[in-house]
Amino acid sequence: MSQNNSDKDDQTSTSKKTISLPISRVKLIMKSSPDVSSINQDALFLTTKATELFVQHLALSSFNNGAGKESNTLSYSDLAHTAEETETFHFLTDILPKKIFARDYLKSLEQMQEEEGDF
Amino acid sequence: MASSSGNDDDLTIPRAAINKMIKETLPNVRVANDARELVVNCCTEFIHLISSEANEICNKSDKKTISPEHVINALESLGFASYITEVKDVLQECKTVALKRRKASSRLENLGIPEEELLRQQQELFAKARQQQAELAQQEWLQMQQAAQQAQMAAASASATQQAGSSQDEDEEDDM
Numbered sequence: 525m526s527q528n529n530s531d532k533d534d535q536t537s538t539s540k541k542t543i544s545l546p547i548s549r550v551k552l553i554m555k556s557s558p559d560v561s562s563i564n565q566d567a568l569f570l571t572t573k574a575t576e577l578f579v580q581h582l583a584l585s586s587f588n589n590g591a592g593k594e595s596n597t598l599s600y601s602d603l604a605h606t607a608e609e610t611e612t613f614h615f616l617t618d619i620l621p622k623k624i625f626a627r628d629y630l631k632s633l634e635q636m637q638e639e640e641g642d643f
Numbered sequence: 644m645a646s647s648s649g650n651d652d653d654l655t656i657p658r659a660a661i662n663k664m665i666k667e668t669l670p671n672v673r674v675a676n677d678a679r680e681l682v683v684n685c686c687t688e689f690i691h692l693i694s695s696e697a698n699e700i701c702n703k704s705d706k707k708t709i710s711p712e713h714v715i716n717a718l719e720s721l722g723f724a725s726y727i728t729e730v731k732d733v734l735q736e737c738k739t740v741a742l743k744r745r746k747a748s749s750r751l752e753n754l755g756i757p758e759e760e761l762l763r764q765q766q767e768l769f770a771k772a773r774q775q776q777a778e779l780a781q782q783e784w785l786q787m788q789q790a791a792q793q794a795q796m797a798a799a800s801a802s803a804t805q806q807a808g809s810s811q812d813e814d815e816e817d818d819m
Contacts, residue, residue, distance in 0.1 A: 543733060545660055553654045553687055557694040562708040566734055570714045571693055573733045577726045578689045579661065579682060580668045587669055598665075598674045603681050612722035615692050616685050 547572050585610060656686045693717050 550572045554560055563571075582603070587593060589609065590602030607616040661683050665674055694709075696717035701709045711734065718726055 542736065544664065545656055549654070549656055550690060553656075553690045554694040556654055557691050557698065560694050560698045560709070563694075564708050564710045566711045566738070567697070567709045567714045569734050569737050570711050570730050571690065571697075573730045574693060574714070574718060574723065574726050575656070575686055575690055576664065577729060578723070579664050579686060581726075582682065582685060583665050583668045587672060596672050598669060598672055598678055600675055600677045600681055603678055603685075616688060619684055619688055620681070 543569065543572050543576065545572050545576055550575060582606070582613065585613075654687065655683050658683055661686065692721060696721055 547568060551563065551568055554563055554568070554571065583598070586602045586606040587598050589606055590598060591605075592599050592602055604620045607613040607620055658679070662679060665679065665682065693714065697709050697713040700713045700716050700720075701707075704713070706713075715727055715731070718724060718730070
């Protein structure tokens with residue numbers, strides 16, 4: 525997108541003022557939302573920048589509240605944890621299946637089979 | 644990473660862009676791969692969230708197209724009001740850049756010379772250039788010819804001098 529390319533020189537000094545995510549991709553994703561028909565170009569810029577801020581916000585929040593802070597790492601569970609704790613990130617819980625250990629899964633599977641066997 | 648299914652739901656922001664942003668936000672932090680993948684998917688989810696909300700707000704108004712105002716209201720109602728100031732700033736910046744670009748290109752277009760005149764000038768310049776090229780080629784050809792002639796003459800006089808030298812010796816002997 526011409527916007528991104530021509531602003532490359534400005535990005536190091538004014539990275540807050542430009543957009544680094546691909547605007548065309550954001551547009552595609554928006555249009556794949558049900559019922560969304562047309563989007564004004566300026567509205568598209570706003571959404572793209574908001575998405576960038578979201579990534580920064582999510583990463584920072586998860587890191588600062590996460591277990592990996594002392595070891596300077598960010599893990600999946602840090603993200604999942606933040607999504608559950610922070611209200612504005614609640615919408616993410618749908619796509620955050622809680623990871624369970626294989627042995628726990630097998631255990632619950634066994635339990636289900638036993639229950640079925642009782643009938 | 645091409646999506647094999649071509650499903651709308653597989654649309655995501657490119658991984659590289661996300662990685663870059665994470666690196667800039669959390670420099671020197673090791674981020675697990677599955678965490679990165681999760682961020683990519685969270686982005687898509689966020690975009691859907693904002694789009695749906697903005698769309699609803701848009702439907703309630705008389706407009707058919709989602710406007711910046713609708714997006715801002717959506718951010719506010721979804722708890723992302725803290726993004727609004729920065730997001731508005733960027734919009735202003737984008738508009739300014741676009742305006743500058745339009746001004747620059749229209750300045751070029753409006754030199755005041757009509758298109759036919761510009762075409763005529765262009766043809767003139769081409770004709771001039773062709774002529775210069777032809778003259779240059781002609782000159783080079785002449786120079787080559789002259790050089791060839793000179794070389795021939797030099798070769799001829801060299802052999803003549805040799806012959807002249809040997810006959811002189813004979814004369815001297817006779818005089819003694």
